[in-house]
Amino acid sequence: MALSRKLGVFLVVIGGLLLGIYLVPTVYGTAMAHLALWQFRSENVAHRGWDSARIRAYQRTLSVSFAAPEAVLRVPKVGIEVPVLEGVSDLTLNRGVGHVPGTAMPGEVGNVAITGHRDGFFRGLKDVVPGDLIEVQRPERLGGSRTDHYVVRTTKVVFPSDTSVLNKTADSTLTLITCFPFYFVGSAPQRFIVQASLLSTTERAVQIN
Structure with a gap:
């Protein structure tokens, strides 16, 4: 029984760690995406009405030479x-x-x-x-x-x-x-x-x- 309990605790801990490994980057990435969007719109009042997809399209052009x-x-x-x-x-x-x-x-x-x-x-x-x-x-x-x-x-x-x-x-x-x-x-x-x-x-x- 003791072994079973230890195994159960171990599996719960491992499950929590795996969930954390998945959630932390996902939540962090989402938060950073929202932050980048907010920063872009706050740089210029004219950007605040931009569509989110258009902002991403603009940002992709920053690595292109014109x-x-x-x-x-x-x-x-x-x-x-x-x-x-x-x-x-x-x-x-x-x-x-x-x-x-x-x-x-x-x-x-x-x-x-x-x-x-x-x-x-x-x-x-x-x-x-x-x-x-x-x-x-x-x-x-x-x-x-x-x-x-x-x-x-x-x-x-x-x-x-x-x-x-x-x-x-x-x-x-x-x-x-x-x-x-x-x-x-x-x-x-x-x-x-x-x-x-x-x-x-x-x-x-x-x-x-």
Whole structure:
């Protein structure tokens, strides 16, 4: 009987140890995952609305080398500050926002189109309205940088088949594109469009004053 009791205690202890070996890393790993998520969202107020899967996708891109950004896009009102990379591949849009090939380059006259994910960097576009300011900081050939200031003229919702938002323009236009509705589960059926016009130096001075 004594041997049986000792064997029973031994098995209970071994079982507890094995359970601990399994649970401690699992609980610790889960806790660390939640902590990493919280830290990412607390780094920038704009990240707090990000989808968890989008955060993980962004973090996976940190080990990938990208070409230097073409510009940095800022929408001060909603806390957006993101590098503008060339192209619209999944990898590119997980790391930043993408300049749509075939549209004007930042700094050129014409329609500069930039797209981003609605559950990531472009989540804040849902709160953008006409009159809001957008900044595009771009490098200059001889060094340094220049910041172009735009004012939002219109926002609208279109279907993906409506490519007129990419049409060339005679004046300097900035077009931001993301999927819509913002909180749609699955592949969103529409696109949310923000179109802004470049401010002249005089117009910019009026905006500041």
